[in-house]
Amino acid sequence: MRNPLTRMFEFRDAPPEKAQFFWTGGPVRAAPGVWFQSAYSGVTAFETAEGLVLVDSGAPMGGPSMAAALRKQSSLPVHTVVFTHGHVDHTLGLPAFLIPGQAPPRVVAHRAIIARFDRYRRTAAHNQRINARQFAGTDEAARPGGAFDLFGSAPRPDLLVDDQAELEVGGLRFELRHARGETDDHLYVFCPQRGVLCPGDLFIWAVPNAGNPQKVQRYPWDWAAALRQMATLGARTMCPGHGGPVIDDPVRVERMLTETADYLETLVERTLSALEQGSPPHVDVVTTVLAPTSEAPWLQPIYDDPEFLVRNVVRYFGGWWSGRPSELKPAPRLEVAAEMARLAGGPSALVERAAELAAAGRDRLAAHLYDFALEAAPDDPAVQAAVGGFYERRAEAERSLMATNLFNAAARSARRGSPFR
Ligand SMILES: [Zn+2]
Numbered sequence: 001m002r003n004p005l006t007r008m009f010e011f012r013d014a015p016p017e018k019a020q021f022f023w024t025g026g027p028v029r030a031a032p033g034v035w036f037q038s039a040y041s042g043v044t045a046f047e048t049a050e051g052l053v054l055v056d057s058g059a060p061m062g063g064p065s066m067a068a069a070l071r072k073q074s075s076l077p078v079h080t081v082v083f084t085h086g087h088v089d090h091t092l093g094l095p096a097f098l099i100p101g102q103a104p105p106r107v108v109a110h111r112a113i114i115a116r117f118d119r120y121r122r123t124a125a126h127n128q129r130i131n132a133r134q135f136a137g138t139d140e141a142a143r144p145g146g147a148f149d150l151f152g153s154a155p156r157p158d159l160l161v162d163d164q165a166e167l168e169v170g171g172l173r174f175e176l177r178h179a180r181g182e183t184d185d186h187l188y189v190f191c192p193q194r195g196v197l198c199p200g201d202l203f204i205w206a207v208p209n210a211g212n213p214q215k216v217q218r219y220p221w222d223w224a225a226a227l228r229q230m231a232t233l234g235a236r237t238m239c240p241g242h243g244g245p246v247i248d249d250p251v252r253v254e255r256m257l258t259e260t261a262d263y264l265e266t267l268v269e270r271t272l273s274a275l276e277q278g279s280p281p282h283v284d285v286v287t288t289v290l291a292p293t294s295e296a297p298w299l300q301p302i303y304d305d306p307e308f309l310v311r312n313v314v315r316y317f318g319g320w321w322s323g324r325p326s327e328l329k330p331a332p333r334l335e336v337a338a339e340m341a342r343l344a345g346g347p348s349a350l351v352e353r354a355a356e357l358a359a360a361g362r363d364r365l366a367a368h369l370y371d372f373a374l375e376a377a378p379d380d381p382a383v384q385a386a387v388g389g390f391y392e393r394r395a396e397a398e399r400s401l402m403a404t405n406l407f408n409a410a411a412r413s414a415r416r417g418s419p420f421r
Contacts, residue, residue: 001392001408003137004302004401008040016244017297021206021401023244026066027073030247031194035073036239037066041089043097044198044239045070046191048170051079054097054105055189055198056090056241060147063093070097077102080169082176083109083157084200084241085183086116088147094155108167109157110178112185120151130214137395137408139418161187179226180219182209188230195236195250202226203257205243207301208264211308213402218312220264227261243298256298263299266292267306271313281323282314305400334419337375344369347377351386363394375419388415 004022011019026037033047039062046053052074058066077099083091086109098105120127127148132138159165167174175190182201189198201209202223210218231254238246238253246253267289274285291306321328330336341347354369367390374387391411398404413419 001137001411002396002404003135003408004404005040005135016205016246019205019244020297020300021204021242021303023205023242025244027070028245028247029073030237030239030245031196034191034194034196034237034239035070036245037069038242038244039063039066040242041087042239042241042243042245043070043093044196045074046169046172046174046194046196047074047076048079048172050170051077051105052097053167053169053172053174054078054081054094055239056084056200057081057097058093059089060092060150062089063096066093067096075099078105080106080108080167081155082167082174082187082189082198083107083113083155084188084198085110085186086113086120086154087183087201088120088150090200090241091154092147092150106159107155107157108159108161108165108176110185110187111160111162112183113157114160116183116185117151117154120148120154124148124151133409134212134214134402134405137405137412139409139413177226177229179222179229181223181226182218184217184219186226188226190230190233190235192233195234195248197230197233197235197238197253199227199230199238199240199257201241202230203238203240203243203260203298204303205240205298206303207299207306207309207400208260209304210264211304211306211310211312211402213308213311213406217316218309219316220268220309220313224261224264224268227257227264231257231261242303256296259294259296259299263292263294264309267309268313271310272317275314275317279318279323282311282318283322283324285314286310301400303401305398305403308400308402334375337372340372341376347373347380347383350376351383354390355386358390358393363390363397366390367394371419374414378417378419384415384417388412 007022008024011022013025027035030036035045043058044055128146165176176187210220235253236248236250270289289310344350350369350373354366357366370387373383377383388411391407395404395407
C-alpha cells in the first residue's frame, strides 16, 4: 500500500514547487540570521543578541534531526519559542533544540493552547487511533507510548497571547497575531526587520487542512481573513508550517496568500449557497458543491481533500444530523447491513453487484454495498478479500494523503475481518 507520507523522504531538498506539502530539508538561510528547516513540519530560527527565537519546534521524531542540522549553523541557546498552534508536530520537538545546561526558554503561545493540550491528554488513545489512520493508513488499536501520550510533558507556555502581541528579543521585534484557521489557537509571526513571515499551518503548500474527516472544527472564513491580512504585511520571505520556504520574493508571497484566501472563500460561499437551497441533507450538499481548482503548485489537494472542506463548513453551520430521517435515530449499523444482505440475496450478492459497479467506474456507489457486505459477513474470507482489494484500489486512485490513508486503513480492517469502526 502506498502511504503519501513517504514523499517527504523522496523530496528532501527538492525545489519547493515540486515537493509542495512534503518538502524536507534545510537549514536554509531564509534571511540574514534566519534559518528554516523542515522535517515534515517547519521550524524557523531567528538569531538575536540574546539567543535564538524559534517559531515552532517540530515533532518528537523530526525535532532531533532538525536540531542537529540547525546546530551546524548556530550554537546560540534558545531564548524564546513561539508555537503557532498546539499540534504535536509543532510543539513536542522542543527538547532537542535546547543546549545542554541552558536556561529554560520562554514559551509563547495562544491562550487556547492550554485547553487543547488538556483535550489531547484526556483523549490520548482516541488521538493515537485517528492519527494512525491518517498518517499510517492503519486501523490497529492505539499504541501506548505514541506521540499523544507525550502531551503529559508538553511545554507549558510562560506567555499566553490573546488577539495580538509584540515581542522584542535581542534587538529583533516580532509581531504575533491570532486567527482561527486550522485550529482555534493559531498564531502567525512576522519579523519586520527581517521581512520574514511565519504563517504556521495557515499556509502549507497544499489545499488547506480545513476539512480533515476525523478532527475538530476548522474555520475557513477566519482563515481566509488572516491570509488577506498577512498578504498586506509586505513580507519578503515566508517560512511555512509545511513545505519549503519562499525567499526574498514579496510578490510571490503575496500571491500565494491571496490565492489561498480566494480558494477558501469560494469554497465556503458555494457551500453556503447549497445550504441555502432548503437545507438539503449533508451528503447531498457534499456531492453537489463544485470545489474550486487551481493550477498553482501551492493549491493542490495532496494533503486534505476539497470535499472534506465542504463537510467541515456544513458541520459548522448545520449541526451533526445528516438530514436523512433514518439517521436521526438510526438502527445499529450491523442490523441495517444484515437486512440489506437479506434483501440482496446474501452478502455475496452484494459483493457481486458492488464489483459490477466498481468495474463501471462507480466506486462511490460500490463502496456502500461493499461496506454492507463486510458488516453482514465479517468472517467470510471471500468478502474480506473483495472489500480489502476494493479499498486498496480506491486508496491508489486518491490524490490527498487523508483519503488515501483512510481508505488504506479501511482495506487493512477489511482484510482482518473487522468492519471499519
Ligand atoms: Zn502542522
